[in-house]
Amino acid sequence: MRDFLLDDADRAFRCEVRDFLRRELAPRASDIEDQQDWSAVKHVVRSLGEAGYLRLMFPELYRGPLAKPGLTHATVLSEEAAYINYAFETTIATALSCAYPLHRHAGERLRETYLDPILDGTAIGAICVTEPNVGSDSAGMETRIDFDAKTNEWVINGFKRYISNASVADVYIVYGTATDADPAHAGMTAVAVPATAPGVRFPRNYTFMGRRGCIVGEVEFNDCRVPADHLLGERGGGFRIMRGMFNFERAILGGSGLGVARSAFDIATAHAQRRRSFGQMLGCKQLIWEKIAQMSWRIDAAELLTYRATKMYDAGADGKALMKEAAMAKLVATETANFCANETVQILGGDGITKEYGRAEQVYRDARALTIVGGTSEVAKYLIASRDLPDIRINL
Numbered sequence: 001m002r003d004f005l006l007d008d009a010d011r012a013f014r015c016e017v018r019d020f021l022r023r024e025l026a027p028r029a030s031d032i033e034d035q036q037d038w039s040a041v042k043h044v045v046r047s048l049g050e051a052g053y054l055r056l057m058f059p060e061l062y063r064g065p066l067a068k069p070g071l072t073h074a075t076v077l078s079e080e081a082a083y084i085n086y087a088f089e090t091t092i093a094t095a096l097s098c099a100y101p102l103h104r105h106a107g108e109r110l111r112e113t114y115l116d117p118i119l120d121g122t123a124i125g126a127i128c129v130t131e132p133n134v135g136s137d138s139a140g141m142e143t144r145i146d147f148d149a150k151t152n153e154w155v156i157n158g159f160k161r162y163i164s165n166a167s168v169a170d171v172y173i174v175y176g177t178a179t180d181a182d183p184a185h186a187g188m189t190a191v192a193v194p195a196t197a198p199g200v201r202f203p204r205n206y207t208f209m210g211r212r213g214c215i216v217g218e219v220e221f222n223d224c225r226v227p228a229d230h231l232l233g234e235r236g237g238g239f240r241i242m243r244g245m246f247n248f249e250r251a252i253l254g255g256s257g258l259g260v261a262r263s264a265f266d267i268a269t270a271h272a273q274r275r276r277s278f279g280q281m282l283g284c285k286q287l288i289w290e291k292i293a294q295m296s297w298r299i300d301a302a303e304l305l306t307y308r309a310t311k312m313y314d315a316g317a318d319g320k321a322l323m324k325e326a327a328m329a330k331l332v333a334t335e336t337a338n339f340c341a342n343e344t345v346q347i348l349g350g351d352g353i354t355k356e357y358g359r360a361e362q363v364y365r366d367a368r369a370l371t372i373v374g375g376t377s378e379v380a381k382y383l384i385a386s387r388d389l390p391d392i393r394i395n396l
């Protein structure tokens, strides 16, 4: 049964948000993919904000009809958006990853300035972790965040790359090191940096094989200064903030993977029931049945793992308790998206690799990023096993 872990209110919400995205996102999806039309992305972000959907994750800030909004609903939103256009979904998922630490760890003035506009859909957020020498090994980052007691400011120096929403975001959550602590992650610190702060530059954006329409690029901080109150949490508390953010982000990525996988599956099953081959419908062939069955059970497994993680979060599980389940959701859903996209292209044959006959080739290109962003599949496996082998500390 689909949606097994969701209750009636959750399912009704899915129908509502699906209708909304069909009206607002679907008509703009080809402009986002073909023209990389940022104004189309912004338009839909704004309408999601106006409808209150960007507040789902923050129950006390939510003003809509759901009795108990939460990560489950934000993930349903991600799943439904990724089904239509994964690039668009990454823009809102990234903005929520920025909103999460602002909501939990910022002072009131900072929340008013940066969080409220993101949740209203009038501002865009970004997260700056990855650097040229630091990807999976995020604890070893080289960006410095030093405090200047004379001016009462944080001074940021560093270079971040592969930053989603770079150059179009209004506010950046920047992680760096503020002390010479050993181990290095003990000095990790997070600050909020507005795009207009002195010393912020956006050297270039990248071209990717998929996710077209989501802008991803570099951000450079050169003696960039922000006021003292732009610190999130406390100095040296950045690693804990980042770990919490990644748990929530990985559960949402379960939704992204599911949306992309379901999109591929629907293309494949429609084709298998339409295309004739050797005198019969393609779907009659046992080798095609096998592919459909493989996709089907993987999607169900991904769905169960994803909504188990979100339901745990909504029930109050803390970051430590959620780490394994969130990593499993991300791992299985994003690997499933790749599996389904690949098999769909195969089922469609030539139609699968041209732009002339639908979206199979786009879904295939889009899916590829999923096992890399938000922590790779290899990192997710490490997180899972580290819970199963608690007495073993491996040096990655």
Ligand SMILES: Cc1cc2nc3c(=O)[nH]c(=O)nc-3n(C[C@H](O)[C@H](O)[C@H](O)COP(=O)(O)OP(=O)(O)OC[C@H]3O[C@@H](n4cnc5c(N)ncnc54)[C@H](O)[C@@H]3O)c2cc1C
Residues within 6 Å of the ligand: 094, 126, 127, 128, 129, 130, 134, 135, 136, 137, 161, 162, 163, 164, 165, 208, 211, 216, 369, 372, 373, 374, 375, 376, 377, 378, 379, 396
């Ligand atoms: C489209 C896109 C959007 C992104 N958006 C953002 C963003 O908004 N903000 C942000 O901060 N970052 C972002 N990233 C960066 C992303 O999080 C990193 O790409 C990812 O964490 C992997 O880091 P890396 O690319 O440096 O690969 P590396 O860390 O160099 O890894 C390369 C390969 O080696 C494997 N590997 C590494 N270490 C080990 C090990 N110990 N054992 C086994 N295998 C290992 C990895 O799993 C991977 O397969 C984005 C990336 C992409 C592609």
